[in-house]
Amino acid sequence: MRTLLIISHPSIADSHTQRFLWESLPEEGVSWHHLEKEYPSNQIDIQKEQTLLLEHDRILFQFPLYWYSSPPLLKQWQDEVLTEGFAYGKTGNLLTGKEFGLIVTTGVHERAYQAGREEKFTIPELMRPFEAVANKCGMIYLPVLLLARFDYLSESEKKALLIRYRQYLTNQNDDSLVAREQWFKQELRTYGKKDFSEEDQQLIELLIEQMEENREQLDDLLFTLQELEEL
Amino acid sequence: MRTLLIISHPSIADSHTQRFLWESLPEEGVSWHHLEKEYPSNQIDIQKEQTLLLEHDRILFQFPLYWYSSPPLLKQWQDEVLTEGFAYGKTGNLLTGKEFGLIVTTGVHERAYQAGREEKFTIPELMRPFEAVANKCGMIYLPVLLLARFDYLSESEKKALLIRYRQYLTNQNDDSLVAREQWFKQELRTYGKKDFSEEDQQLIELLIEQMEENREQLDDLLFTLQELEEL
Numbered sequence: 001m002r003t004l005l006i007i008s009h010p011s012i013a014d015s016h017t018q019r020f021l022w023e024s025l026p027e028e029g030v031s032w033h034h035l036e037k038e039y040p041s042n043q044i045d046i047q048k049e050q051t052l053l054l055e056h057d058r059i060l061f062q063f064p065l066y067w068y069s070s071p072p073l074l075k076q077w078q079d080e081v082l083t084e085g086f087a088y089g090k091t092g093n094l095l096t097g098k099e100f101g102l103i104v105t106t107g108v109h110e111r112a113y114q115a116g117r118e119e120k121f122t123i124p125e126l127m128r129p130f131e132a133v134a135n136k137c138g139m140i141y142l143p144v145l146l147l148a149r150f151d152y153l154s155e156s157e158k159k160a161l162l163i164r165y166r167q168y169l170t171n172q173n174d175d176s177l178v179a180r181e182q183w184f185k186q187e188l189r190t191y192g193k194k195d196f197s198e199e200d201q202q203l204i205e206l207l208i209e210q211m212e213e214n215r216e217q218l219d220d221l222l223f224t225l226q227e228l229e230e231l
Numbered sequence: 232m233r234t235l236l237i238i239s240h241p242s243i244a245d246s247h248t249q250r251f252l253w254e255s256l257p258e259e260g261v262s263w264h265h266l267e268k269e270y271p272s273n274q275i276d277i278q279k280e281q282t283l284l285l286e287h288d289r290i291l292f293q294f295p296l297y298w299y300s301s302p303p304l305l306k307q308w309q310d311e312v313l314t315e316g317f318a319y320g321k322t323g324n325l326l327t328g329k330e331f332g333l334i335v336t337t338g339v340h341e342r343a344y345q346a347g348r349e350e351k352f353t354i355p356e357l358m359r360p361f362e363a364v365a366n367k368c369g370m371i372y373l374p375v376l377l378l379a380r381f382d383y384l385s386e387s388e389k390k391a392l393l394i395r396y397r398q399y400l401t402n403q404n405d406d407s408l409v410a411r412e413q414w415f416k417q418e419l420r421t422y423g424k425k426d427f428s429e430e431d432q433q434l435i436e437l438l439i440e441q442m443e444e445n446r447e448q449l450d451d452l453l454f455t456l457q458e459l460e461e462l
Contacts, residue, residue, distance in 0.1 A: 042273065066306075066309075066310045067364055070306075071310065072303040072304070073303070075300060079302065082298065119367075120362075120366045121359050121362070125356075126360055128299070128352050128356050128357055129300045129357055129360070131351075131352070132298075132299045132350060136350075
C-alpha cells in the first residue's frame with residue numbers, strides 16, 4: 001500500500017509538531033507532499049497532482065486546524081485538482097475505492113470540541129465537508145486522527161501518539177486485534193533493531209515471541225468456541 | 232442597521248446568479264465587498280478589513296459552494312483578518328453581538344443535501360465550521376440562505392427568492408409577522424413607486440392600506456384575547 005500524505009501548513013518551519021511528525025515517518029511507503037513548499041506562489045500543477053493521486057492507495061490531508069478547517073491552499077487544491085471527470089461525475093470516478101483520511105493538529109484541548117464546551121462541535125462534525133468530499137468521490141473515509149496540544153504532551157504520551165500516527169499512515173484499514181498485532185510485529189522487526197543495545201534487541205524478540213504465543217492460544221480458544229457452537 | 236456583504240467568487244463575471252443578486256441590492260445600507268476583485272493577488276489589507284467589520288452590524292458571507300465550503304480566498308480572509316485580540320480572546324472580542332450569516336449558491340438541488348441522498352449531509356451540517364466561527368467570536372448566527380439552481384428557476388420563483396435575499400440583507404433578525412409587514416411596507420413605499428404606471432402605484436397604495444387594516448383587526452383580536460385571559 002502506498003500513502004500520499006498531503007500537508008498544508010503556511011509556516012511549517014515554526015511548527016515543532018510538524019517537524020516531529022516528519023521525523024517519525026516510516027522509511028518507505030509514504031510520500032510527504034507539502035503544498036506550500038511545492039507551490040509558493042499558489043500555482044498548482046493540476047496534472048502532476050492528479051498523477052500523484054492515481055499512484056497512491058491512501059490519500060491523507062495533514063494540516064493545522066485554522067478556523068475549523070484547513071489552510072486556504074489545501075482548499076484551492078481541492079477546487080482545482082478534484083475536477084469533474086477525474087474525481088467525480090459520469091465520465092470518471094478515478095479515486096473510487098481509495099482510502100481518505102485527515103490528520104488534524106490543534107493547540108486546543110480535545111475535550112473543548114463538544115456541545116456545551118468552548119468549541120461547541122466535535123472534530124468529526126467540523127470535518128463534515130471533507131467527509132462529503134470522500135462521499136462524492138467514492139473514497140473510504142477513515143476516522144480523523146486528532147493531534148491536540150502535541151507540544152504540551154509528555155515524552156511517553158508523544159511516543160504513544162506517534163505510534164498511532166504511524167499506524168494511521170501505513171496500517172491496513174482494519175482495527176482488529178490480529179491486524180494490529182501484525183503491524184506491531186512488522187514495526188518491531190523493521191525498526192526495533194536500530195539504535196538499540198543487544199539486550200534491548202533480545203527483549204524485542206521475546207516480546208514478539210510472547211505475542212505469537214498469545215495469538216496461538218487465542219486461535220485455540222476461537223477454534224474450541226466454534227466447535228462448541230456446532231454441537 | 233448596516234450590512235457588510237463579503238462576496239468570494241473567483242469567476243464572478245461568468246455567474247448569472249451573482250449578477251442577478253448584485254442588481255437586486257437595496258440602494259443603501261448594504262456594502263458589497265468582493266474579495267477577489269479587491270485583492271487579485273491575494274494580499275489582504277487586514278487593517279482595512281477589520282475597520283470594515285467594525286463599521287457594520289451584520290456580516291454576511293456570499294459564495295458559491297465549492298467542495299462543501301467557500302472558495303480559498305474567503306478562508307484566507309478568515310485566517311488573516313479574524314485575529315486573536317480582535318475577533319476573539321481575552322484581550323478583545325470586538326465582533327461580539329454582531330449578526331453573521333451565509334448566502335450560499337449551488338447548482339445542485341436542495342433536496343440532494345440530506346442523509347440517504349447524493350450529498351449525504353444538510354447545508355447547515357456542512358456549514359458547521361462557519362457556525363463555529365460565529366460561536367468563537369460571540370456573533371449571532373443567522374439561518375443559512377441557500378440559493379439552489381437559481382439559473383433554472385422560473386421568473387416568479389426568482390422574484391420570490393430575491394425578496395427573501397433582500398430581507399436577509401436588511402430585515403431585522405425578527406421573523407415575526409409584524410416585522411415582516413413593516414419590512415414589506417417599507418420596501419413597497421421606497422421601491423414600489425419607481426418604474427410603475429400610475430395604476431400600479433395606486434394598487435400598491437391599496438395593498439399597503441389593506442395590510443394596515445388587517446394589522447388593526449389583528450391588534451383588536453389580540454387585545455380582546457388578553458382581556459378574556461384576565462377575566
